[in-house]
Amino acid sequence: MIKNDIVLAIEKKTDFSAAKSLEIVEAILKALKDALADNSKVEIRGFGSFRVVAKKTGYGRDIRRQKQIHITQGKRIKFRCGQELKTIAPKSE
Amino acid sequence: MIKNDIVLAIEKKTDFSAAKSLEIVEAILKALKDALADNSKVEIRGFGSFRVVAKKTGYGRDIRRQKQIHITQGKRIKFRCGQELKTIAPKSE
DNA sequence: GCTTCCATGATCAAGAATGATATTGTTCTG
DNA sequence: CAGAACAATATCATTCTTGATCATGGAAGC
Numbered sequence: 001m002i003k004n005d006i007v008l009a010i011e012k013k014t015d016f017s018a019a020k021s022l023e024i025v026e027a028i029l030k031a032l033k034d035a036l037a038d039n040s041k042v043e044i045r046g047f048g049s050f051r052v053v054a055k056k057t058g059y060g061r062d063i064r065r066q067k068q069i070h071i072t073q074g075k076r077i078k079f080r081c082g083q084e085l086k087t088i089a090p091k092s093e
Numbered sequence: 094m095i096k097n098d099i100v101l102a103i104e105k106k107t108d109f110s111a112a113k114s115l116e117i118v119e120a121i122l123k124a125l126k127d128a129l130a131d132n133s134k135v136e137i138r139g140f141g142s143f144r145v146v147a148k149k150t151g152y153g154r155d156i157r158r159q160k161q162i163h164i165t166q167g168k169r170i171k172f173r174c175g176q177e178l179k180t181i182a183p184k185s186e
Numbered sequence: 187g188c189t190t191c192c193a194t195g196a197t198c199a200a201g202a203a204t205g206a207t208a209t210t211g212t213t214c215t216g
Numbered sequence: 217c218a219g220a221a222c223a224a225t226a227t228c229a230t231t232c233t234t235g236a237t238c239a240t241g242g243a244a245g246c
Contacts, residue, residue: 001128001135002214009124010117020107024117027106028099029140033178035094042094045192045243047122048170060206061227068228069206076204077141079172083192085126095243138214138221152200153235169234171203176221 036077048081129170141174 003025010021035042036052043049055076060069096118103114128135129145136142148167 001124001133003137004215005128006121006124006137010120013120014113014117024103024107025121027102028118028121029137031094031099031102033140035098036174036178040094043193043243044096044099044122047126049193050172055205055231057204057229057231059229059231060204061229062207063225063227074205077172077174077178079143079170080193081129081170085129085170097244136214136222142222148234149203150201150234153198155198155236163235173222 039075044082046082046084048079048085051078051080052076053078132168137175139175139177141172141178144171144173145169146171 003022006025007018007021010016010024011018014021016024032042032050036050039052041049041051053076055074058070062069096115099118100111100114103109103117104111107114109117125135125143129143132145134142134144146169148169151163153163
C-alpha cells in the first residue's frame with residue numbers, strides 16, 4: 001500500500017476528488033510529522049501509537065573498514081500497534 | 094496528539110465538518126489496518142513505512158510466577174521512519 | 187463532562203533488532 | 217518518465233523487545 005492507495009480509500013469512502021483526498025492525506029502526514037518533531041506521542045485508540053524515544057544504542061559499524069562508529073545520540077520513532085492491530089496482525093499466513 | 098487532533102488538522106486544512114473529518118480519519122485507519130492485516134507493507138515516501146514481520150522472539154515471562162512462557166509465533170508491525178522523519182526526529186531537545 | 191475501556195509501565199530472561207555506511211536495485215512520487 | 221527515496225546486506229556491540237499481569241492515567245464515546 002502506498003500513499004495513492006490511501007487517497008483511493010478516501011475517494012471510495014467519501015465522494016471527494018482525488019486532488020482533495022491527496023490534500024487531506026498530506027495534511028494528516030504533515031500534522032503527524034509536526035507532532036513527532038515536537039516529541040509528542042501520537043496515540044490512536046484501536047490502531048496504535050507513535051512514540052519518540054531517545055536512541056540509546058551508541059554503536060554502529062562501518063563494514064567496509066570494520067571499524068566501530070560512535071552513533072550520535074538521536075531519536076527514534078517507535079510505533080506500537082494497538083489491540084485491534086494485534087488481533088489482525090497475527091492472522092494465519 | 095490523539096485522533097481528535099488529526100481531525101482538527103483536517104478541519105483546519107480543508108473546510109470539512111468535524112464529522113466529515115472524523116469519517117475520513119477512520120476511513121484511512123481502516124484502510125491501514127486492512128492493508129496490514131493483509132501482510133502488505135505500507136510505504137509512504139517522506140514519512141515512513143509499516144512492515145509486517147514475523148515475530149522471532151519466542152520467549153516471554155510471567156513476572157508473578159517468574160516462569161518462562163513460550164510465545165506463540167505471531168506477527169509484529171514495524172514502523173520505520175523515512176528520511177523526512179529522520180531529519181526532524183533528532184531535533185534539539 | 188463522565189464513564190468506560192484501552193494503553194502504558196514495570197518486570198524478568200533470552201533472543202533479536204538497531205545503528206552506520208556504501209552500493210545496488212526496486213519503486214514510489216511528482 | 218525521471219529522480220529520489222527506500223530495501224537489502226554485512227558487521228558487531230549494545231540496547232531493546234516480547235509476554236503476562238495489575239494499576240493507573242488517558243483517550244474516546246456518549
